[in-house]
C-alpha cells in the first residue's frame with residue numbers, strides 16, 4: 001500500500017508544523033518541499049523536484065498530476081503563482097515552496113529504526129534525482145544490507161523500482177554493494193532475509209539464490225516450534241521478517257524437503273539391513289553376521305548423531321518429535337562421518353560407508369536449494385517446490401533422463417520433493433556438482 005499523502009502549503013502548515021528554512025536539499029533547483037513524517041518524533045523536510053519525482057516514480061506521478069488529485073492541482077497552482085514573481089525557482093526560499101506531506105513511513109518507533117528509515121528514504125530521493133551522496137552510505141565501505149532492504153521497501157512503496165534497481169545494479173558492479181557472496185560463518189538470519197527481500201524487489205538473482213539457500217540451511221526462528229511461517233507480522237516488525245508472495249512458505253518447505261530426503265536415505269539403509277535379503281556380497285558363511293554387524297553399527301552411529309531414535313512401540317508413549325532445528329550442512333557433514341568398521345579383514349568393502357557416502361553426495365545444498373529468481377518470477381507454477389512437487393518415484397540412477405528447467409540446469413526439485421525416493425542404484429548419480437538447482 002502506498003503511504004498516505006496529503007497536500008499542504010506553508011500557510012496551512014501553521015507554526016506547529018513550520019517548514020524549516022533549511023531543509024535537506026536534494027535538488028538546489030527543487031520546486032517542492034517534501035515533508036516526511038517518519039513517526040511522532042521525527043519529521044524531515046526535503047527540497048526536491050516535481051518533474052524528477054514524477055518521471056521516476058509512478059506514485060509521485062499520480063500524486064502530483066496537475067489534473068487528477070487535489071495534491072497535484074494545489075502544487076501546480078502554487079508553482080504557477082511563484083513563477084509570476086520569480087524568474088528562477090531556485091531563488092525561491094524553501095519555505096515559500098509548495099509542500100506535500102508524506103505520513104507514517106517509519107517502521108516501528110525505536111530511534112535506531114527511525115534513523116535507518118530516514119537514511120534509506122533519503123537514499124531513495126538521491127537516487128531518483130541522480131545525486132547519490134556516498135558520504136552517507138559509504139560509512140562501512142559498502143551499503144549495509146538493512147539500508148538496501150529499506151531502500152527496496154521504499155522503492156516498491158513509491159513505485160520507483162526501475163530507477164532504484166538500475167542504480168543498485170550499477171553500484172553492485174562497481175563493488176560498492178556486496179550481497180552475493182556465500183556466507184562462510186554463522187550469519188544472522190535478519191541479514192539473509194534483508195538480502196533476499198532486496199534481491200526479490202530489485203531483481204538481484206545472485207542475492208536471492210545465495211541467501212535463500214543460506215536461510216534454508218541455517219533455518220529460521222520463525223519456523224521453529226509452534227510458529228506457523230505464515231503468521232502475519234506485527235507492526236513493529238520489518239517487512240522481511242515474513243517474506244511475502246509465497247517465498248516464506250517455499251523456503252520453509254524446501255528445508256522440510258531436504259530433511260525428508262536425508263531421512264529417507266537413512267531409512268533406506270536401515271530397511272535394507274533389517275530385511276531378509278543378504279546385503280553382504282561375498283557369499284561367505286559369515287555374510288549374515290556381516291549384515292548384523294553393519295546394522296548394529298549403523299543404528300549406533302545414527303543414534304549417536306541424533307538422527308535416529310529407538311523408542312518402544314509398546315507403551316503408547318511414542319511421539320512425533322520436532323524436526324531438526326540446526327544447520328543442515330553440519331548435519332550432512334556429521335552423517336558423512338559414518339564409520340567404515342568391518343566384521344573382520346575379509347569383509348573389506350562391506351558396510352554403510354561405502355554405500356551411504358556416494359548417495360549422500362547427491363545432496364549438494366548450496367547448489368540445489370536456493371530460489372532461482374528467474375524461474376520464480378517467470379515460471380513459478382513449474383518451479384515452486386510447494387506448488388509443483390514431483391508426484392512420482394525418484395530413482396537414484398545415472399541412466400534416467402533428468403528434467404531440466406529453462407536454464408538448462410538439473411531440477412533438484414525432482415529429488416527433494418518426490419514422495420518416494422528410491423536410493424537403489426548401481427552407479428553414482430553425478431548430481432549437482434557445479435550445477436545450480438532451480
Ligand SMILES: [Zn+2]
Pocket residue numbers: 280281282287290291347350351
Ligand atoms: Zn560382508
Ligand SMILES: [Zn+2]
Pocket residue numbers: 372374375405406407409438
Ligand atoms: Zn532457473
